[in-house]
Amino acid sequence: MNIEVVRRLCLARHLHQLGLGSLGSANDLHLFSGVNLLQDAVEAFLLAVADFVGAGLDERTQFAKYFDIINDKIEPKQLPFKNQLLRLNRLRVDSKHHGIQPARDECQRLAVYVLEFFDEVSTSVMGVSFATVSTIDLLETGETKEQLLEAKQALEASDAARCAICCRKAIYLEFERQYDVSEFKDGDKSPLVAALASEAPFYAKRKDYVDREVKDPTDFIVYDHTELEQKLLTQGIDTTTFWNVWRLTPEVYRFKDKTWVVKHEFRKLDSKTLNANIEYLFNATVDIILAIHSKRQSTRQLAFDAPTFELKEQQVRVYEKADTDSRIVGTTPEGVVQMQCDYRVAGLRGDGPYWHVYCFEQN
Structure with missing residues (x-):
């Protein structure tokens, strides 16, 4: 099921709810709007069904023909309640074009x-x-989807604060945790390990930075703004929308034991401010996450587990290039007895072979 089908179904549900609200009014004038909203809901729904089954409808297709065209695609099934829905359409025409009040x-x-x-x-x-x-x-099953489902429940329960927090947790799981510098609070790492540990800027991946700048757990997240902006554009995400969600939701952090920390920023959690923005925040967050997951699902990759090799010795030099005269970017940490490599290749001078380091496994 594609996103347009889902959105039309959601539109049909929304219009249907509005229609029921109008029909529930004691004011007879609301019967006019109620009938029109119900008919609009049915049309949106039928367009979703037609898209789902591959039935060709266009702007010239008359409402009564919707049923026949869709039925041809779903045989031996048939759409139910055809006569009743045609009657609804008749009431809509009479009320809208002739001013006849529906009963x-x-x-x-x-x-x-x-x-x-x-x-x-x-x-x-x-x-x-x-x-x-x-x-x-449409999202991939996992923690991010669970957070958005909780956000949806909170929104339906008019709990704007919980909804906003869950939205930010979803953003954290998909983006922010990649910029975590907590690994460096106990000491500096080699350049190679630092590169693997976090996508934060290199200046933040140092113990002295953590000691100086981290005042609470949420400060462990340090964006590389240039890299993040490029990532957003690559994923087809509107950068303004992303930063709006980031700006309007409270910061969060998750420790390695999966304990969540929420910075209860009173300015962001003010009920007046939240209530004015919460539907936008929720829908924008869902769209952001959906863009990521859709991109990931459409990307074709090799299923590959990098092989692990035993090291002949410890503290092996790691070169920037396949050349022993190139810059040494690090050494395998003491205690590392295995490494994963994703390829082997001859050196730039015909020597070698050289093994491209994938990651380390500590003994």
């Missing part, structure tokens, strides 16, 4: 049919629940 009892009966139609077709044709389907369903 309240008929509107309420049709509203029941509409919901049954949505539920049955969603399950039988698309294999999803109409009540709960969202773009989050």
Whole structure:
């Protein structure tokens, strides 16, 4: 199921809820808007179904033809409640174009049919629940998805603070933890180990920086802004949207034992500010994460586990190039007895072979 199908289903659900709200009003004028909203919901839903099954609909296709075209694609199944939904369309035309007020009892009966139609077709044709389907369903299973599902529950419960915190945790899991400099609080590392340990700027991957600048756990995250901006653009993520989410949500950090720390920034968690922005923050975060996961799912990679080799000795020099005259970027730490390499190649001067270091395994 692609993102456009999911978004149309979400639109149909939203319009349906608005329609029910109008029909629940004691003001008869709201019957006009209620019927039109229900019909719009049905059309959005049918467009989603047509897209899902590959049925060709265009702007010239009349509403009654939607059923026939989709039915041809889902045989031997058939879309239910066709007559009732055609009646709804008739009420919509009469109310919108001729000013004829729909009967309240008929509107309420049709509203029941509409919901049954949505539920049955969603399950039988698309294999999803109409009540709960969202773009989050398209995400990879894992911690990030769990955080966004919790954010969704919080949003539905009007708990804006919890929603914002969960959104930031999702951003942390996909981005921020890669810039963690906590590894360096106990001492400096070799350049090679430092490069593998964190994507933070090199100036931050030093014990003296951590001692001087880290005042609370969230300070362990130090962005390399140039690298991050490039990563966002590569993933197809709008940088302004990303920084808006970053700016409006409270900072978080997770220790290695998976304990979360939340910086309860009162300015960001102010209810007035949050309530004005929370739907934007939630939807923007979902779009950001979906862009990452979609890119990852579309990327074809070799399934490969780098082989591990025994070292003949400890503290082996690691060269910048396949040349013993090139700069020594580090040595394997004392105690390292194995290493993973992703390739072997002859040296620049025809000597060798040289082994490209993948990572170290401490004894």
